[in-house]
Amino acid sequence: MEPILTASHLKKTFTLSQKQQKLEKSGSRVKVAVDDLSFTAYRGEIFGLLGPNGAGKTTTLRMIATLIRPDSGDVSVGGVSVLKDPATVRNRIGFLTSELKLEDFFTPDYLFGFFASLHGVTPEVAAARKAELFSRFGIDRFAQVKVANLSTGMKQKVSLVISVVHDPDIIIFDEPTNGLDVLTAKVVTDFLEELRSRGKTVILSTHIFSLAEKLCDRVGIIIDGKMIQCDTLEAVQAGESLEERFFTLYRDCVGEEA
Amino acid sequence: MRMRSNVLTVMKKELRRFFGDRRMVLTMLLPGLLIFVLYSVMGDTLVKGMMTPEDYVYTVTAEHMPASVQAMLDGADLPLTVSAAPGGDADAVREAVREGTVDLYVVFPPDFDSAVAVYDPQSGTPAPEVRIYYNSSSSQSSGAYSVMTSLLDSYESALANRFDINRSTDTAFDLATPEDTTGMFLSMLMPMLLLMLLFSGCMAVAPESIAGEKERGTLATLLVTPLRRSELAFGKIAALSLVAMVSGTWSFLGVMLSLPKLMGGEEAGLVDTGMYGVADYACLLAVILSTILVFVSLISVLSALARSVKEASGMVTPLMILVMLVSFGGMLFPNAQAGTLGYLIPVYNSAQCISGIFSLSYQPVEILLTLLSNAALTALLVLLLARLFNSEKVMFKR
Ligand SMILES: Nc1ncnc2c1ncn2[C@@H]1O[C@H](COP(=O)(O)OP(=O)(O)O)[C@@H](O)[C@H]1O
Ligand SMILES: [Mg+2]
Numbered sequence: 162m163e164p165i166l167t168a169s170h171l172k173k174t175f176t177l178s179q180k181q182q183k184l185e186k187s188g189s190r191v192k193v194a195v196d197d198l199s200f201t202a203y204r205g206e207i208f209g210l211l212g213p214n215g216a217g218k219t220t221t222l223r224m225i226a227t228l229i230r231p232d233s234g235d236v237s238v239g240g241v242s243v244l245k246d247p248a249t250v251r252n253r254i255g256f257l258t259s260e261l262k263l264e265d266f267f268t269p270d271y272l273f274g275f276f277a278s279l280h281g282v283t284p285e286v287a288a289a290r291k292a293e294l295f296s297r298f299g300i301d302r303f304a305q306v307k308v309a310n311l312s313t314g315m316k317q318k319v320s321l322v323i324s325v326v327h328d329p330d331i332i333i334f335d336e337p338t339n340g341l342d343v344l345t346a347k348v349v350t351d352f353l354e355e356l357r358s359r360g361k362t363v364i365l366s367t368h369i370f371s372l373a374e375k376l377c378d379r380v381g382i383i384i385d386g387k388m389i390q391c392d393t394l395e396a397v398q399a400g401e402s403l404e405e406r407f408f409t410l411y412r413d414c415v416g417e418e419a
Numbered sequence: 420m421r422m423r424s425n426v427l428t429v430m431k432k433e434l435r436r437f438f439g440d441r442r443m444v445l446t447m448l449l450p451g452l453l454i455f456v457l458y459s460v461m462g463d464t465l466v467k468g469m470m471t472p473e474d475y476v477y478t479v480t481a482e483h484m485p486a487s488v489q490a491m492l493d494g495a496d497l498p499l500t501v502s503a504a505p506g507g508d509a510d511a512v513r514e515a516v517r518e519g520t521v522d523l524y525v526v527f528p529p530d531f532d533s534a535v536a537v538y539d540p541q542s543g544t545p546a547p548e549v550r551i552y553y554n555s556s557s558s559q560s561s562g563a564y565s566v567m568t569s570l571l572d573s574y575e576s577a578l579a580n581r582f583d584i585n586r587s588t589d590t591a592f593d594l595a596t597p598e599d600t601t602g603m604f605l606s607m608l609m610p611m612l613l614l615m616l617l618f619s620g621c622m623a624v625a626p627e628s629i630a631g632e633k634e635r636g637t638l639a640t641l642l643v644t645p646l647r648r649s650e651l652a653f654g655k656i657a658a659l660s661l662v663a664m665v666s667g668t669w670s671f672l673g674v675m676l677s678l679p680k681l682m683g684g685e686e687a688g689l690v691d692t693g694m695y696g697v698a699d700y701a702c703l704l705a706v707i708l709s710t711i712l713v714f715v716s717l718i719s720v721l722s723a724l725a726r727s728v729k730e731a732s733g734m735v736t737p738l739m740i741l742v743m744l745v746s747f748g749g750m751l752f753p754n755a756q757a758g759t760l761g762y763l764i765p766v767y768n769s770a771q772c773i774s775g776i777f778s779l780s781y782q783p784v785e786i787l788l789t790l791l792s793n794a795a796l797t798a799l800l801v802l803l804l805a806r807l808f809n810s811e812k813v814m815f816k817r
Contacts, residue, residue, distance in 0.1 A: 223815075226643055227643075228639070228642060228643065228811065228814075228815070229811040229815065230811065248645050248647065249645075251643060251644060251645045252645045254643075256643040260636055260639070261636060261639055261640045261643070262635055262636040262637050262640065263637060263640065264436070264632070264635070264637045265635075266436050266439070266440060267432075267435075267436070271432075271435075275428060275432055276644060278424070278425075278428045279425060279428060279641075279644040279645065279646045280644060280645060281645070
């Protein structure tokens with residue numbers, strides 16, 4: 162197994178505003194969102210970060226995607242540090258979340274070309290990839306329709322396609338099926354499996370146990386910013402369902418603190 | 420190489436968004452139209468009410484000042500200082516009135532008092548005439564003229580019309596040239612008009628493009644690509660400036676072309692936009708373009724700090740009021756001087772340059788300082804914008 166992404170001792174603290182402090186019911190000004198978190202993902206696998214809301218999954222993925230900088234620790238993406246060379250890292254990964262949106266005014270066709278150009282993909286290669294991906298996801302018929310006029314499912318498919326314009330080796334996906342209808346969710350999970358079969362690495366976050374059980378080769382369970390357990394799916398399950406196992410771990414974890 | 424192509428890619432997309440959207444194009448062109456309407460109303464009021472400082476003392480040069488009028492002046496405590504004409508060089512004094520060093524030139528007939536005393540209004544012969552030369556393009560001269568004529572008018576009626584004021588029809592008593600009138604009028608009106616026009620043009624595009632993208636979450640989509648933050652900042656500001664320049668130039672052309680008609684001044688010889696040469700228009704264009712760069716980058720930086728278009732508009736409004744005050748100041752005091760170094764102060768320098776160009780009283784060094792200072796400020800603001808795009812606190816603020 163060839164390690165392709167290594168997160169080591171990631172830590173991220175946010176300073177909360179007064180309003181947030183009330184919202185989080187927290188007495189302290191600072192929130193440790195990610196706390197000394199390490200894991201490794203290997204080439205050709207789907208790695209899942211599993212944890213409840215507020216556990217720190219999005220924050221972790223954002224640090225990997227170079228959108229925010231860790232307070233300490235580092236991530237090595239194919240040997241490149243997110244701290245030292247964020248631009249190269251950005252070119253090697255595809256990053257997608259349901260919060261990332263496309264501008265309403267443009268057509269899928271135009272946006273594909275636009276992002277391909279930003280990623281330095283030559284027009285010929287981009288055209289070939291566009292033809293393949295658009296037909297794979299049934300976008301061809303809507304290629305010239307403004308994003309504003311697309312259905313939610315079609316928008317999500319276009320976002321997915323655009324996040325892989327540059328054929329990255331690593332795809333990072335925050336809550337891949339959040340807010341999707343079952344049909345689109347299936348299209349997305351099928352695509353993730355297809356990417357794995359082509360030797361790509363997928364790192365996703367989810368709070369849905371069944372999704373992790375269905376897709377992931379290995380999972381890391383995050384509670385309160387800490388990596389509680391990180392292993393193959395079977396090893397983490399330890400004969401139970403992932404859900405049962407999670408609550409056991411959760412009780413242990415919270416009990417420890419109490 | 421990559422740098423340039425990324426900037427171009429970002430620019431092209433911005434331009435496409437604005438010029439491809441009918442509603443956006445309308446929003447861009449609207450401010451020009453609005454100000455155009457406002458302007459036609461304002462134009463009239465302005466011509467009438469050119470202001471002179473409260474405590475101003477008019478300089479009057481008089482020839483053959485009669486004892487009677489002198490006595491009246493002494494008794495009336497008017498804001499006038501009257502001096503005798505220097506050795507009868509009438510042309511020199513008239514020139515001084517034209518140039519504004521003397522506000523009024525009054526010529527009485529020799530022996531005015533005795534001529535008036537013996538004149539019989541019934542006789543049919545022309546009455547002794549007082550000639551008053553003034554310059555209607557100078558508010559001071561116009562002020563002095565009305566003070567002097569009302570004084571003499573009341574004297575005249577007291578004397579039962581035994582003399583006339585400016586009766587001769589073959590003499591031009593108003594020494595203003597059409598150029599003076601146009602120049603003064605435009606130099607007072609244009610700074611405010613143009614700056615507000617340009618500002619609203621910039622305000623129509625920048626918050627939408629920066630705060631709007633942030634609000635809708637599409638900016639984050641850009642930030643995960645290898646696009647550098649400086650490229651994004653540069654591309655956005657360049658494209659937004661281009662858009663603002665198109666709308667600014669459009670509105671400016673409209674105003675310039677409709678100016679003479681609006682004033683009803685073409686026939687009256689009041690407005691003559693043909694007095695400006697190619698160099699003047701080139702300077703004006705350069706000042707306009709550099710002002711747009713400053714406005715666009717200022718508004719962009721504020722928009723990047725805002726979380727939504729609405730918040731951005733709220734942040735930009737105080738800036739707009741400031742620009743309005745500065746340019747309005749330029750209108751009230753067209754000749755205010757903060758010295759040449761004042762041209763290093765953004766916005767103020769634009770207002771002064773525009774005023775100077777329209778009154779044809781500008782120095783190349785002033786334009787140069789303005790362009791340099793505006794370019795430097797824009798460069799700084801582009802860097803700042805790139806930093807803001809790079810700041811997770813600003814970009815992912817909750
Ligand atoms: N930009 C931010 N400012 C302040 N607090 C934040 C910010 N982003 C995340 N947090 C806090 O950090 C914690 C982890 O958040 P997140 O990574 O979004 O969790 P998850 O994705 O697992 O639901 C939460 O308590 C959240 O409120
Ligand atoms: Mg999350």
